[in-house]
Amino acid sequence: MQTSSPLAAEAAAPGVAVRVRGLGKTYAGGFTALQDVDLDIRKGELFALLGPNGAGKTTLISIVCGIVNPSRGTVTADGHDVTREYRAAREKIGLVPQELTTDAFETVWNTVSFSRGLFGKAKNPAYIEKLLRDLSLWDKKDSKIMMLSGGMKRRVMIAKALSHEPEILFLDEPTAGVDVELRRDMWEVVRGLRERGVTIILTTHYIEEAEQMADRVGVINKGRIMLVEDTAELMRKLGEKRLILQLSEPLQRVPETLASHRLTLAADGRELVYTYDAQGERTGITGLLRELSAAGITFRDLSTKQSSLEEIFVNLVRSSQ
């Protein structure tokens, strides 16, 4: 694909796995599910897409994977336009969809081999075997899928998505309704993929997961990308910190003299919580501590806590409403 148009040159930018530009989707009924979405997913990163129900996460993923037609804008995967050069683009992509949909009557082995063939790859029983072993599916390889539990079916769907050795993997809420063990197995697999340089884009409602696993986080709401940020940076930038003081003597209420500070009582008055902006010029901690001792309040211990991604996320979505 040798073109000299600036768009193609941009699409082929090194280090970009998926490039979304001006993407919009209006469904047949007239509902606009995506609006002016611009997004770059870097090669080899783990990107978490967060957003409330109906935000447009699945729609966005479906467009990249070729299941839904875009109404406006362009998407490239590994430099290939997903509509004009769909073959080259889709060969690179694996998808674990949100819904559990499997061919009930097929065996695990056959359905995974089928997926590999569908993506035009030559048979490779050794690879499929390794894949099934990694996902603890090996002893189920000859079972019909309908005989498997829901968690096992989800593993099968992951195996199908990985059957053709994709370079870009989409996981649409992979951990919804999944037990602890499977979740651990899955993160193990994800970590392994990442070490091999596979780009991973996942959506989840478990924000701790994004916080722990993702390099970057994107927040989408009502079809618009609200923010894209390094996870750590986001935590630092938007994060509020809380100073928690374990009081020697419990308090009934926050003393009048301290009312100008953002103080709350917790743990039946045994903890005094001070919320402050960790990025601010002055945190106000020194002043607070001075006033506390002036008011005769003493404490046994203190700790600080950074607000979780979940709180940041809730605040963002709320502020956009």
Place this chain on the structure above:
Amino acid sequence: MNLRAIAAIYRFEMARTRRTLLQSIVAPVISTSLYFVVFGSAIGSRITEVDGVSYGAFIVPGLIMLNLLTQSVSNASFGIYFPKFTGTIYEILSAPVSYLEIVLSYAGAAATKSIMLGIIILATAALFVPLRIEHPLWMLLFMFLTAATFSLLGFIIGIWADNFEKLQLVPLLIVTPLTFLGGSFYSIHMLPPLWQKVTLFNPVVYLVSGFRWSFYGLADVSVGLSLGMIVLFLAICLATIAWIFRTGYRLRT
């Protein structure tokens, strides 16, 4: 061409056939045998010969056509409807396969299955009546063209249908009646003159006539016309499918 994908879908569809062997092979064999008992013996004792061919032998091409049409339509429509219904279509849509490859593999598998069935019915018939095939290559060509055309029609129905009722509707209300009224069990010359004219609007007449000609050299309409008509249906189906693919109709939202 993603040949591996075509092979994968084709094999998947054929495996589905194997799983439903009883329904897909045994049932038609039994119903064919019943036709011979009912039509061959009961009616055949009254109509002994049609244009010099025993009635039992006369109905064989029609019977094969009847099965070829209905099975091609139902196999192909179900084959593409089912993944839409269960949601597994997501994988086909996200794979590097073109629409052409999708239709080749689904319709190809459906056509293969119904041709196999046609041959089984032919063999079953040979147990009941003395058969004669004057133009075997033409017979195979008619079989192939019919299976291919009606598998494409089935594919279109499978794409169009958004519930099981619609999936059954076209075969039940259109394909089966047209086949029964298309001269499968009689020569249209046996009809009153007005009905002979009306019948010519039934496309199945041309298929049965051409197919029967390949057996006994007997035809209601000229062989060239038969061939022309089936090629016309094929062209109409192909054009419809091309339109479906261009617009993404009912496959991609």
